Amino acid sequence: MRQLRGPLGVILPAWLAGVVALHLYFGGFGFPEPIAMRGFHLLAFVPPIFLLWPARASSPKERPSVIDWLWALLAAAPHLWVWLNAAAVSDRMEYVDPFGPEMVVLSILAIVTLLEATRRAVEPGLAVMVLVSIGYMAFGHHLPGVLNTRPFSLEEILEASWLVPTAGGIYGPLTGIVATTIAVFITFGAFMQGSGTGRLFSNLGAAAAGRYTAGPAKVSVITSGLFGTMSGSSVSNVITTGAMTIPLMKRIGYPAAVAGGIESAASVGGALMPPVMGAAAFVMAEITNIAYGEIVIAATLGAVLYFFAIYVAVHFEGKKLGVTAMAEADIPPWREVLADCHLLLPIAVLVWLMMERWSGNFAAFCATMAMIAVAMLRGRTRMSPRAIFNSLVQAGLTMAPLAVAIAGAGIVVSALTATGMVVAFGGIIKELAGGSLPLLLVLLALTVLVLGMGLPTTPSYIIAAAIGVPQLMEMGVGMLPAHLFLFYFAVLADATPPVAAAAFAAASVAKAPPTLTSLHASRFGIAGFTVGFAFVYDPGIMMQGSLLDILLAFSVQLAALTALTAAYAGFLAGPLGPVLRLALGASGLVAAFLHVLPAPGRLAVVVAVLALCWGVSRLARPVPAGSAAPGAPPG
Numbered sequence: 001m002r003q004l005r006g007p008l009g010v011i012l013p014a015w016l017a018g019v020v021a022l023h024l025y026f027g028g029f030g031f032p033e034p035i036a037m038r039g040f041h042l043l044a045f046v047p048p049i050f051l052l053w054p055a056r057a058s059s060p061k062e063r064p065s066v067i068d069w070l071w072a073l074l075a076a077a078p079h080l081w082v083w084l085n086a087a088a089v090s091d092r093m094e095y096v097d098p099f100g101p102e103m104v105v106l107s108i109l110a111i112v113t114l115l116e117a118t119r120r121a122v123e124p125g126l127a128v129m130v131l132v133s134i135g136y137m138a139f140g141h142h143l144p145g146v147l148n149t150r151p152f153s154l155e156e157i158l159e160a161s162w163l164v165p166t167a168g169g170i171y172g173p174l175t176g177i178v179a180t181t182i183a184v185f186i187t188f189g190a191f192m193q194g195s196g197t198g199r200l201f202s203n204l205g206a207a208a209a210g211r212y213t214a215g216p217a218k219v220s221v222i223t224s225g226l227f228g229t230m231s232g233s234s235v236s237n238v239i240t241t242g243a244m245t246i247p248l249m250k251r252i253g254y255p256a257a258v259a260g261g262i263e264s265a266a267s268v269g270g271a272l273m274p275p276v277m278g279a280a281a282f283v284m285a286e287i288t289n290i291a292y293g294e295i296v297i298a299a300t301l302g303a304v305l306y307f308f309a310i311y312v313a314v315h316f317e318g319k320k321l322g323v324t325a326m327a328e329a330d331i332p333p334w335r336e337v338l339a340d341c342h343l344l345l346p347i348a349v350l351v352w353l354m355m356e357r358w359s360g361n362f363a364a365f366c367a368t369m370a371m372i373a374v375a376m377l378r379g380r381t382r383m384s385p386r387a388i389f390n391s392l393v394q395a396g397l398t399m400a401p402l403a404v405a406i407a408g409a410g411i412v413v414s415a416l417t418a419t420g421m422v423v424a425f426g427g428i429i430k431e432l433a434g435g436s437l438p439l440l441l442v443l444l445a446l447t448v449l450v451l452g453m454g455l456p457t458t459p460s461y462i463i464a465a466a467i468g469v470p471q472l473m474e475m476g477v478g479m480l481p482a483h484l485f486l487f488y489f490a491v492l493a494d495a496t497p498p499v500a501a502a503a504f505a506a507a508s509v510a511k512a513p514p515t516l517t518s519l520h521a522s523r524f525g526i527a528g529f530t531v532g533f534a535f536v537y538d539p540g541i542m543m544q545g546s547l548l549d550i551l552l553a554f555s556v557q558l559a560a561l562t563a564l565t566a567a568y569a570g571f572l573a574g575p576l577g578p579v580l581r582l583a584l585g586a587s588g589l590v591a592a593f594l595h596v597l598p599a600p601g602r603l604a605v606v607v608a609v610l611a612l613c614w615g616v617s618r619l620a621r622p623v624p625a626g627s628a629a630p631g632a633p634p635g
Contacts, residue, residue: 001052001053001397002051002052002053002054002060002061002062002063002064003061003062004051004052004062004063004064005062005063006063008051008063008064012048012051012052013389013393013396015044015048015396016048016392016393016395016396016397016400017389017392017393017396018392019040019044019045019396020183020187020392020393020395020396020399021392022040022044023041023179023183023184023187023399024184024187024365024368026180026361027180027181027183027184027187027361027362027364027365028361028362028365028366028369031179031180031361032086033086033087033090034090034165034176035082035086035089035090035165035171036083036086037176037179037180038082038165038171038175038176038179039079039080039082039083039086039171040083040179041175041178041179041183041403042079042082042170042171042175042179042403042407043076043079043080043083045396045399045400045403045404046075046076046079046113046114046117046400046403046404047072047073047075047076048072048396048400049075049117049120049121049400049401049404050064050068050069050071050072050075050113050116050117050120051064051068051069051072052121052397052400053117053120053121054068054120055067055068055116055120071113071116074109074112074113075109075110075113075114075117077106077109078106078107078109078110078113078162079110081102081106082163082171089163089165089171090165094159094163094164094165094166094167095156095159095164099155099158099159103158103159103163104154104155104158106162107158107159107161107162107163108158110162110170111134111158111161111162111170111411114130114170114404114407114408114411115127115130115131115408117404118130118404118405118408121400121401121404122401122404122405122408122456123405123455123456123501125455126405126408126409126455126456126459127408129408129412129455130408130411130412133411133412133414133415133416134157134161134411134415136149136415136419136421137149137152137156137157137160137161137415137418137419138152138157140152140419140421146424146427146428147421147424149419149420149421152418152419156418160414160415160418161411161414161415164414167414167417168410168411168413168414168415168417168418169410169411169414170407170410170411171410172410172413172414173286173410174283174406174407174409174410174413174462175403175406175407175410177282177283177286177406178279178399178402178403178406179403180361181282181286181359181360181361181364182279182282182283182402183395183399184360184361184364184365184368185276185279185282185360185361185364186279186395186398186399186402187364187368187391187392187395188276188346188350188364188367188368188371189276189395189398190391190392190394190395190398191368191371191372191383191388191391191395192343192346192347192371193391193394194383194387194388194390194391194394195343195371195372195374195375195381195383195387195391196340196343196375196380196381197340197343197371198227199340200337200340200341200343200344201222201223201226201227202219202223202241202244203332203336203337203340204222204223204226204337205218205219205220205221205222205223205226206219206223206326206330206331206332207331207332207333207334207336207337208222209221209222210325210326210330210331211325211326211328211331212315212325213315213318213319213323213324213325214252214254214314214315214317214318214319214323214325215252215324215325215326215331216245216248216249216251216252216254216326217245217249217254217259217262217314217317217318217323218311218314218315219245219248219326220241220242220245220246220249220262220263220266220314221262221266221307221310221311221314222307222311223241223245224237224241224245224263224266224267224269224270225266225269225270225273225303225307226273227241227267227270234264234267234268234270234271234457234491234494234495234501234502235267235494235501235502235505237266237267237268237270237502238263238264238267238502238505238506238509239505239509241263241266241267242260242263242264242267242505242506242509242510243509245259245263246259246260246263246506246509246510248326248330249262249263250510252323252324252326253321253322253323253324254317254318254321254323255512256510256511256512256517257507257510257512257513257516257517257519257520258317258520259506259510259512260503260506260507260509260510260512260517260520260521261503261506261517261518261519261520261521261522261523261524262310262314262520262521262524263506263509263510264494264495264500264502264503264505264506264517264518264521265310265495265520265521265522265524265525266307266310266524267502267506268491268492268494268495268502268521268525268528269303269306269307269310269491269525269528271457271491272299272302272303272306272488272491272528273303273307274296274299274300274303274351275296275347275350275351275354277295277296277299279402279406279457279458280457280458280461280462280487280490280491281295281296281299281487282360283406283458283461283462284461284465284483284484284487285360287462287465287483288479288480288483290479290480291357292354292360293354293355293357294480295480295484296351296354297542297543298480298484298542298543298544299484299542300543301541301542301543301550301553301554302484302488302531302534302535302541302542305527305530305531305541305554305557305558305561306525306527306528306531307527308527308558308561309524309525309526309527309561309564309565310524310525310527312561312562312565312566313523313524313526313565313568313569314524316565316566316569316570316571316572317569317571319569319571320569320570320571320575339378339380340378340380340381342374342377342378342381343371343374343375343381345370345374346367346368346370346371346374347367349363349366349367349370350363350364350366350367353366353367372388402458405456405458405459406458406459406462408459409455409458409459409462409463412459412462412463413462413463413466416463416466416467417466422466422467422470425467426467426468426470426471429443429444429447429467429468429471430471430474433471437475437476437477437536440471440472440475441472441485441533441536444464444467444468444471444472444485444486444489445485445489445529445532447464447467447468448460448461448464448468448486448489448490448493449489449492449493449496451463451464451490451493452489452490452492452493452494452496455493456501457490457491457493457494458490460490460493461486461487461490461491464486464489464490465483465486468482468486469482469483469486472485472536477536480542481535481536481539481542482536484532484535484542485532485533485535485536488528488531488532488535489528489532491528492522492525492528492529492532495518495521495522495525496518496521496522497515497518497519497522498515498518500514500518500521502521503517503518503521504517504518506521523568526561526564526565526568527557527561530557530560530561530564530592530593531557533592533593533595534553534557534592537595538553538556538557538595538599539553540552540553540554541553541554541557552599552600552603553599555603556591556592556599556602556603556606557591557592559588559591559603559606559607559610560587560588560589560591560592560602560606561588561592562588562610563584563585563587563588563591563606563609563610564584564585564588564589564592566581566584566610566613567581567582567584567585567588568581568585571617572584572610572613572614572617573614573615573617573618574617574618574620575617575620576613576617577620580613580616580617583609583612583613584609584610584613586609587605587606587608587609587610588606590602590605590606591603591605591606
């Protein structure tokens with residue numbers, strides 16, 4: 001991203017701060033009509049991308065070129081037209097009213113500039129997928145078999161891609177979600193960072209875990225989970241927390257790839273951590289029409305299990321490697337943590353309002369106002385006008401790429417729906433599964449992981465949900481567990497090879513091989529795989545059922561993850577040999593995935609094997625030099 005100089009370096013941040021402030025105001029006092037709001041949102045954030053993100057590595061780094069200015073003006077035109085003609089656009093009948101020549105030109109401008117903005121600021125892979133989706137509408141009638149579609153006219157393709165506010169495209173419901181709820185939550189996250197909440201989370205992690213075995217790795221797990229309440233971006237989490245934790249982990253003995261894997265697995269999990277859970281969770285609430293508070297409750301135990309598994313894994317790994325705690329000088333005293341603890345009050349306000357079923361945008365607006373007010377209570381956290389301005393700008397820099405990513409996903413979903421590819425692709429998966437729910441889940445999980453190679457989490461989840469949820473519900477899976485299953489694998493795609501954005505970012509910080517780092521990230525994030533399947537088979541994980549059901553489902557996963565992490569670390573109470581590792585791994589897999597057995601039976605199996613392996617490894621562990629062997633008389 002460019003570091004702009006001169007007048008533009010003042011004007012563009014002021015523009016971003018102003019439009020973000022308007023989004024925040026609308027969140028508290030009411031939004032304009034949907035089309036007007038979507039037009040304003042895209043007009044506000046798409047053109048600045050061409051001024052901030054260079055087209056190529058060789059492009060000027062401190063100023064936009066003439067071509068960049070031309071791109072920005074072309075990008076503004078269609079969204080300005082929609083904003084000015086919002087009432088007429090809202091009243092027109094989709095695919096019935098004429099799609100005139102001026103609309104053809106504007107729709108082409110909107111699509112082409114969106115593709116270029118996506119290529120620059122998000123992922124080239126997403127731009128390619130959008131282009132393929134449009135191409136499929138144009139040429140799908142030439143393809144054989146299930147891929148064959150009806151012919152679409154140019155006007156139909158352009159209208160479906162641009163202006164179908166009730167179904168999809170650039171101006172579809174997905175853009176509406178980002179322009180309203182998600183935008184206000186991003187603003188809240190930016191104010192959390194600007195107020196010093198990031199420092200609170202970092203200090204809390206270091207004070208709570210820094211003095212124990214593998215302290216820096218445990219600090220990484222805690223702080224990355226806490227940072228997930230502020231950022232829906234796993235890559236952002238890696239860069240923010242990894243800059244501190246990865247060098248510390250390397251310094252005390254972790255191999256570079258392992259340190260990067262721990263950080264990327266923990267950062268990816270930030271999107272799973274309530275109460276914010278990233279942009280995809282808000283999309284889920286809109287798609288399912290399930291209250292966001294219910295989604296948060298259903299996801300809480302899964303997030304706890306995910307970070308528990310990473311925490312236990314780094315403990316076993318640290319014990320095996322002989323890794324020590326953090327240096328005392330690097331651990332902040334508890335009084336340093338308590339000096340910022342008042343910054344937790346706005347988060348409590350957010351959670352309370354959402355549990356009381358206030359709208360997400362109003363809850364985030366109130367929490368943001370509370371954050372500004374609470375930060376004023378102490379000098380070290382007080383936000384100056386400059387800090388408030390910078391927080392608004394930072395929110396704008398986060399919103400801009402997300403706006404084009406979601407608009408691009410809207411085009412893909414519109415194309416899948418219009419061509420019937422959702423049904424066709426779902427039919428292919430269904431046929432391959434052969435009526436087997438476990439096989440269907442595996443195929444869908446692989447599909448989402450493949451989608452995640454070139455897509456950010458939210459578009460990946462949106463497309464996977466369009467394809468997979470109908471298939472799962474047809475097999476008897478409930479709507480919420482079906483969506484959570486796909487959501488978890490969309491999140492994990494950022495850490496799984498061969499292309500893993502978060503792991504590659506961590507590898508660059510750790511100076512480690514990217515593929516090896518992503519392999520370590522996958523094994524540290526194994527809880528995402530087990531919990532994803534548990535959403536379908538063990539409703540207790542979503543806090544559904546009796547208290548006994550919830551405790552039993554949680555206990556099974558807890559024991560299974562302990563066994564699996566000990567097996568691949570090769571350590572429990574002491575070093576583990578191949579036989580014990582195999583036994584632990586097998587028992588963990590049985591408990592996590594063999595759902596044909598009742599939960600008490602799976603729990604009994606894994607606990608018995610854990611107890612046996614713990615006892616054997618404890619008896620077999622080496623005796624420290626200078627100490628007596630067990631049972632030996634005193635010297």
